[in-house]
Amino acid sequence: MVPSSKALPLGSLLVVVVASALTASTVPAAADGSAGGPALEVTQVIYPVIDTDVHGTTTVPSHWLPTLEVANGGTPDSPESRASYLRFDVKSNIPGTLKDARLEMTLKDPAAAGPTTLTTGFVNNDTWVPTRERAEQPQFEMTGATKLPATDIAGTSASVQVSHGTAKYSAQVGQAALSERAGDGKLSLRVTADQVDPGKVLSFFSDEGGIGDQRPHLVLTTVLTDPKEISDVKQAQRDLASAQALLETNKTATADLPLTSRALSPEAVAWSSWDSDVISDDGKVTRPQKAVGDATVKLDVTVTNGPIKLTDRFEVNVPALETAQTPPASPAAKVETVELEPTVNTLITEKWSNQFNHVQYPQQNLANELTVAPGGSIQAAIDSLAAQGGGVVRLTEGVYTVGTRINLKNLITLVGAGRDYTVIQYEGTGTAIGTTQRILSDVVVKDLTLKGDRGSANLAHGVLLEGVDPVASRHSRIALQNITVKDFTVHGVHMKRSSNIIMSNANIHQNGSANGLYHNVYWLFDNNILQSDVDMSNPVRGKGAKYTSTSNVIVQRAQIRNSTVNGVQADGANDDKILFHKFDITGSGKTALWFIAEIFSNPNQYTEDTANAPRDVIISESKITGNKRGGVWKIASNVTVLNSTFANTDSDLLLMKSYPTLENTTFTHPPQYFTDPSQVPLF
Known part of the structure; x- marks a missing residue:
C-alpha cells in the first residue's frame, strides 16, 4: 500500500x-x-x-x-x-x-x-x-x-x-x-x-x-x-472498474475480502483501511466481538499506471459475531516481562560498552482488586483503590463510554478482558487516560482498546502523561501492554518528562487527525524506554513515532507502515542511545528515518550543533523499504547500521555531515553525502 x-x-x-x-x-x-x-x-x-x-x-x-x-x-x-x-x-x-x-x-x-x-x-x-x-x-x-x-x-x-x-x-x-x-x-x-x-x-x-x-x-x-497516456488511462480505468465491482459485491463482509483478486494488477492497485483492526490493508477481516458491536470501515483504493493515479473510497459493513465468545482466559494483572533479543544485549555490550540504563518495571499491589462492568465508574474504582495503597481495576468485556479523563494514580493497574473484548470509547476533550498527580509512578494499563473519535471536532489524546519538571518531577515506571490506541485527533500516546516506560504488544495507529504535528507515539524529554512488538502504522497526518530528547531507548520488533509524511523522527538535546532492532518501515510519503538537527521548538532555524541531533544510534536487522526516502540524517553522530536493507523510491540515505558506520547493509541507491544544508530536504 x-x-x-x-x-x-x-x-x-x-x-x-x-x-x-x-x-x-x-x-x-x-x-x-x-x-x-x-x-x-x-x-x-x-x-x-x-x-x-x-x-x-x-x-x-x-x-x-x-x-x-x-x-x-x-x-x-x-x-x-x-x-x-x-x-x-x-x-x-x-x-x-x-x-x-x-x-x-x-x-x-x-x-x-x-x-x-x-x-x-x-x-x-x-x-x-x-x-x-x-x-x-x-x-x-x-x-x-x-x-x-x-x-x-x-x-x-x-x-x-x-x-x-x-x-x-x-x-x-x-x-x-x-x-x-x-x-x-x-x-x-x-x-x-x-x-x-x-x-x-x-x-x-x-x-x-x-x-x-x-x-x-x-x-x-x-x-x-499521446498514445502512452491513452494506454495508461485505459489500463488504470480497467483496474479501477475491477476494484469498484469487487467492493460493490462486498458491501457487507463476514469473511476476508479478495483485495488481491487476479482481476486486478497487483502492482498497480493499493488499498488503505481506515480501521486496520477490523479490515487490514490486504483484506483480512476480523469481526468484532458481540459485546463490542458492528463496525463500518472505509476503504480507499489507489490505482497507479504510469503517471496516472485514480482513487475511490468505499464503505464496508462488518457485523459483530452473532455469538458472544468468552475471552480465552482472564488476563493476568501482573505486568509481563519483556525479553530482549540476544542481539540487542550483544549490541549494547559491543557498541556502547554496556553504558546503558535499562528500564525499571512498575511495582504493583495485586492484593486489592475491584471489578467494573460497562456502565460502572472506572474513576470511582481507581479512587477507591488509590486510597487503599493501590490495586487492580478489572474491566469486564464490553464498551465503556467515557466523556472525561480517566485520572490514573500511583500503584494502579487497569486491566481489561483483552483488547478485542474491552473497549474504552472516549468522547471528551483533552485526554482519555492521564493524571493530575505531579509525580505519577507504578501504573499499568493492559489488555484493552482505547478508542477516540476520528471524525470529531474534539481535540483529544489517547494517553497523555506529562511530568512537570525534567529532574524533580518525572513520572516513572509506566507500562502499556497488550493494548490498542486508535482514532484520537491528537497523539495516540504522548509522554513528557517521564522515565522507565514499557510499551509492548501494542497497536498505536490512525491517530493525529487534527494536524501534522500530532503523531501515533510522541516521546518528549523521556528516558529508559522499551518498546517491543509494537505497530505504529497509519498515522493520519503526522508521524508513526517521534523521539525528541530521549535517551536509553530500545525498540525491537516494530513496524510503521503508511505514514503520510515521515515514519520516525529523532531530534533534540540529549537524544542519544537509541537502538532500533528489527524495525520495518515502509510506505512513508517522505522519509522513513528523519534524524535532524533543528530544535523542535524552532523548526525554521537550521542548527549546526551536534547537541541537537541524534547520536549513538544503532539500526539493526531492519527493513527500510518502499518509502520515498529511506533516511535524511543531519549531523547525526555515532550511528551504526548493520544487517539491514534499504530499498526506497527516490533515495536510501541523504547524509548531511553525518557519517554512519555501515556494516553488511544493502542499498538500492548508494548513500549520498552532503556538507551544504541547502542540498538536503528541509522537511
Whole structure:
C-alpha cells in the first residue's frame, strides 16, 4: 500500500493523489493528436487536497470534520455565516489538455435543500496562511478572522438540485481551472450562500466525511493525444472498474475480502483501511466481538499506471459475531516481562560498552482488586483503590463510554478482558487516560482498546502523561501492554518528562487527525524506554513515532507502515542511545528515518550543533523499504547500521555531515553525502 491512498486530511497541503476515479467511459474525439493517432476525451474526478469551513469571524480553526458548512447570516462576518473553502491540484498527474471542470458538492440531508442559492468564488491568494511554513506538513487552519476574499465566478450561482434522493450543488469552474493549470496548478475556491433561511446551515459532505462521489470533487474533462497516456488511462480505468465491482459485491463482509483478486494488477492497485483492526490493508477481516458491536470501515483504493493515479473510497459493513465468545482466559494483572533479543544485549555490550540504563518495571499491589462492568465508574474504582495503597481495576468485556479523563494514580493497574473484548470509547476533550498527580509512578494499563473519535471536532489524546519538571518531577515506571490506541485527533500516546516506560504488544495507529504535528507515539524529554512488538502504522497526518530528547531507548520488533509524511523522527538535546532492532518501515510519503538537527521548538532555524541531533544510534536487522526516502540524517553522530536493507523510491540515505558506520547493509541507491544544508530536504 502506498501512503497516497489515505484520505487527505482537512487543512493539509500534502498533494499525493490528485487524479481520481474515472466516472465515465472514455470517448474517442474526432480530432487527430500530435502523435498522429486519434485523440481521446476522458472524464475523471479529483478530490480536494484541502477543504475546510470558516464561521463568521471566529478565531477558532476548524479541524478535520466530516462536513463542510455554508450559511448566510446577513453579512460575511456574521457569527451565523459559514463559507467553505476548497483547493484542488489541477496539474499533477492529470494528463492531456484540460477542456472543462465542474465543482460538485453533496448535501448530507437532501430534505434540507430548500430554495437555496450558492455561489462559487475564485480565491486568488491560495497560500492559506500556514501556521508553520517549514513544518513537515504546513497547517492551513483558516479562521473567520483570516478568511480569504474571493471573486465570484460568473454562472456559478445555482440552487441545490435534488435527484433520486441525492442533493448536489454544481458549478462550472472551467475557466478558473484552465488559468491555474497554466500556473502553479492550485485552484482555490470558496462556496458561499446568497440566499438561505435565517439560521439555516447547509451541511455538505467533506472530503473526509463521505465515500465515493459524496465527497466534494471536480469533474474534469481532458483530451489526450499521446498514445502512452491513452494506454495508461485505459489500463488504470480497467483496474479501477475491477476494484469498484469487487467492493460493490462486498458491501457487507463476514469473511476476508479478495483485495488481491487476479482481476486486478497487483502492482498497480493499493488499498488503505481506515480501521486496520477490523479490515487490514490486504483484506483480512476480523469481526468484532458481540459485546463490542458492528463496525463500518472505509476503504480507499489507489490505482497507479504510469503517471496516472485514480482513487475511490468505499464503505464496508462488518457485523459483530452473532455469538458472544468468552475471552480465552482472564488476563493476568501482573505486568509481563519483556525479553530482549540476544542481539540487542550483544549490541549494547559491543557498541556502547554496556553504558546503558535499562528500564525499571512498575511495582504493583495485586492484593486489592475491584471489578467494573460497562456502565460502572472506572474513576470511582481507581479512587477507591488509590486510597487503599493501590490495586487492580478489572474491566469486564464490553464498551465503556467515557466523556472525561480517566485520572490514573500511583500503584494502579487497569486491566481489561483483552483488547478485542474491552473497549474504552472516549468522547471528551483533552485526554482519555492521564493524571493530575505531579509525580505519577507504578501504573499499568493492559489488555484493552482505547478508542477516540476520528471524525470529531474534539481535540483529544489517547494517553497523555506529562511530568512537570525534567529532574524533580518525572513520572516513572509506566507500562502499556497488550493494548490498542486508535482514532484520537491528537497523539495516540504522548509522554513528557517521564522515565522507565514499557510499551509492548501494542497497536498505536490512525491517530493525529487534527494536524501534522500530532503523531501515533510522541516521546518528549523521556528516558529508559522499551518498546517491543509494537505497530505504529497509519498515522493520519503526522508521524508513526517521534523521539525528541530521549535517551536509553530500545525498540525491537516494530513496524510503521503508511505514514503520510515521515515514519520516525529523532531530534533534540540529549537524544542519544537509541537502538532500533528489527524495525520495518515502509510506505512513508517522505522519509522513513528523519534524524535532524533543528530544535523542535524552532523548526525554521537550521542548527549546526551536534547537541541537537541524534547520536549513538544503532539500526539493526531492519527493513527500510518502499518509502520515498529511506533516511535524511543531519549531523547525526555515532550511528551504526548493520544487517539491514534499504530499498526506497527516490533515495536510501541523504547524509548531511553525518557519517554512519555501515556494516553488511544493502542499498538500492548508494548513500549520498552532503556538507551544504541547502542540498538536503528541509522537511
